[in-house]
Amino acid sequence: MKASLAKEVNRIAGLITLAAVAALAVGHIWPLLAGLVGYIFWSTRQLFALYSWLVRDDHTEPPDSIGLWGEFYTRLEHLFQKERRAQETLQGIIHRAQQSVNALEDVVILIDQHGYLEYWNLSAERYMGFNAGQDLGQPLTNLVRHPRFTDYLHEGDFKEPLEIPSPVDDNRILQFRVTEFGVGEQLIMARDVTRLHHLEQMRKDFVANVSHELKTPLTVLKGYLETLLDTVPEEQARLRRALSQMESQSNRMEALVTDLLLLSRLENTDADNDRQAVAVHGMLNRMRENALAISADKQHVIELEVPDDARLVANPAELESAFGNLITNAVKYTPANGHIRINWWQDDKGAHLSVTDNGLGIDPAHIPRLTERFYRPDNSRVTQTGGTGLGLAIVKHVMIRHGGRLEIKSQLGQGSTFTCHFPIDRLVNKPTAVAG
Numbered sequence: 365m366k367a368s369l370a371k372e373v374n375r376i377a378g379l380i381t382l383a384a385v386a387a388l389a390v391g392h393i394w395p396l397l398a399g400l401v402g403y404i405f406w407s408t409r410q411l412f413a414l415y416s417w418l419v420r421d422d423h424t425e426p427p428d429s430i431g432l433w434g435e436f437y438t439r440l441e442h443l444f445q446k447e448r449r450a451q452e453t454l455q456g457i458i459h460r461a462q463q464s465v466n467a468l469e470d471v472v473i474l475i476d477q478h479g480y481l482e483y484w485n486l487s488a489e490r491y492m493g494f495n496a497g498q499d500l501g502q503p504l505t506n507l508v509r510h511p512r513f514t515d516y517l518h519e520g521d522f523k524e525p526l527e528i529p530s531p532v533d534d535n536r537i538l539q540f541r542v543t544e545f546g547v548g549e550q551l552i553m554a555r556d557v558t559r560l561h562h563l564e565q566m567r568k569d570f571v572a573n574v575s576h577e578l579k580t581p582l583t584v585l586k587g588y589l590e591t592l593l594d595t596v597p598e599e600q601a602r603l604r605r606a607l608s609q610m611e612s613q614s615n616r617m618e619a620l621v622t623d624l625l626l627l628s629r630l631e632n633t634d635a636d637n638d639r640q641a642v643a644v645h646g647m648l649n650r651m652r653e654n655a656l657a658i659s660a661d662k663q664h665v666i667e668l669e670v671p672d673d674a675r676l677v678a679n680p681a682e683l684e685s686a687f688g689n690l691i692t693n694a695v696k697y698t699p700a701n702g703h704i705r706i707n708w709w710q711d712d713k714g715a716h717l718s719v720t721d722n723g724l725g726i727d728p729a730h731i732p733r734l735t736e737r738f739y740r741p742d743n744s745r746v747t748q749t750g751g752t753g754l755g756l757a758i759v760k761h762v763m764i765r766h767g768g769r770l771e772i773k774s775q776l777g778q779g780s781t782f783t784c785h786f787p788i789d790r791l792v793n794k795p796t797a798v799a800g
């Protein structure tokens with residue numbers, strides 16, 4: 365470039381010298397002027413040629429030129445070539461990425477920060493019914509109108525996946541996962557879990573059916589055992605002991621069957637059946653009385669702090685089950701003369717029920733798994749208390765069905781606090797009377 369610049373300077377200097385000599389020879393300035401005008405005219409033509417070449421789309425075959433202008437064109441053409449190659453490479457990458465995303469069996473959808481569709485793959489057309497010609501730029505919730513899907517996106521809590529039927533085929537179950545990226549954009553992936561769903565449903569049906577079928581034989585067995593216990597004379601102590609053990613084990617089995625049936629009902633029925641404004645004070649008061657009766661000789665102190673007007677929109681039977689399990693557990697796992705506190709309070713987040721005891725407590729390492737069916741941190745407790753191992757699983761399900769959650773805090777040997785958190789939309793009386 366430097367050499368071409370020097371040549372161009374030489375060319376201009378030569379032209380001026382020539383024009384000056386000519387001007388001196390003819391004794392007039394016009395040869396000098398003609399030289400300058402000529403140079404300006406030529407340069408302007410080059411500029412125009414450059415402009416029309418630049419505004420062309422292809423930028424190949426630059427106009428012929430000499431000197432600095434020629435060098436200019438060659439360099440610009442190289443630059444354009446480089447950019448073209450980079451663009452082609454990029455387009456190739458995008459094309460391959462699109463091809464592989466299209467080959468995926470899973471649905472892939474991209475939406476912008478306003479929830480409008482930006483991109484989807486072929487599986488999305490198959491499973492979601494999206495139409496390439498019409499749906500680009502449409503709000504996703506206009507195309508997938510399932511209320512649970514709309515709520516899921518609206519609430520923005522994507523820790524757990526969502527399962528709903530495909531918008532184009534009710535028999536196909538899709539599991540959605542949402543990943544947020546960029547500024548409010550979302551990558552939504554869905555996969556077909558119909559088979560898993562059916563297997564899960566078969567498992568649930570099996571448990572429900574077995575539990576149901578066990579009910580009748582158990583009732584018959586229990587009836588006979590009761591009659592036998594009434595008729596076997598006191599002198600036959602060994603037989604009586606055996607019969608009473610059989611009776612207590614059949615009671616335990618009955619409790620198991622009842623809890624299993626309750627759990628399958630919680631899993632299989634619509635969460636919103638039998639919604640009522642439940643008077644919590646009366647319910648908890650009754651439960652306190654029951655707990656005192658179960659405590660009996662253990663002489664627990666059971667305190668209750670609930671505002672008289674506490675009301676919750678809930679399914680009363682489910683609520684009773686959940687609260688009952690927590691309070692019974694507190695009695696079961698707190699040694700004699702222990703303290704149990706039942707508190708109810710409301711705040712701007714919702715309503716809360718806590719059951720605190722100063723009993724055996726639980727090693728915090730077990731807490732994350734405590735609501736799993738039959739999970740017990742300490743099996744020796746089972747034989748002592750005769751629980752079913754399903755109580756906390758029931759509480760967790762009831763809480764999920766009420767849009768709430770169960771929080772567990774405990775230390776081994778120092779007691780536990782189980783708190784049920786209900787969302788604000790479940791409150792009948794907004795937070796005024798606060799206690800606890």
Ligand code: ADP
Pocket residue numbers: 689693694697698721723724725726734739740741742745746750751752753754755756757779780
């Ligand atoms: P279970 O029928 O065994 O009581 P749950 O599901 O109600 O079944 O409880 C699971 C386990 O959690 C219990 O076996 C017990 O070890 C522990 N647990 C529950 N509540 C308490 C509590 N208040 N204090 C100490 N441990 C508890």
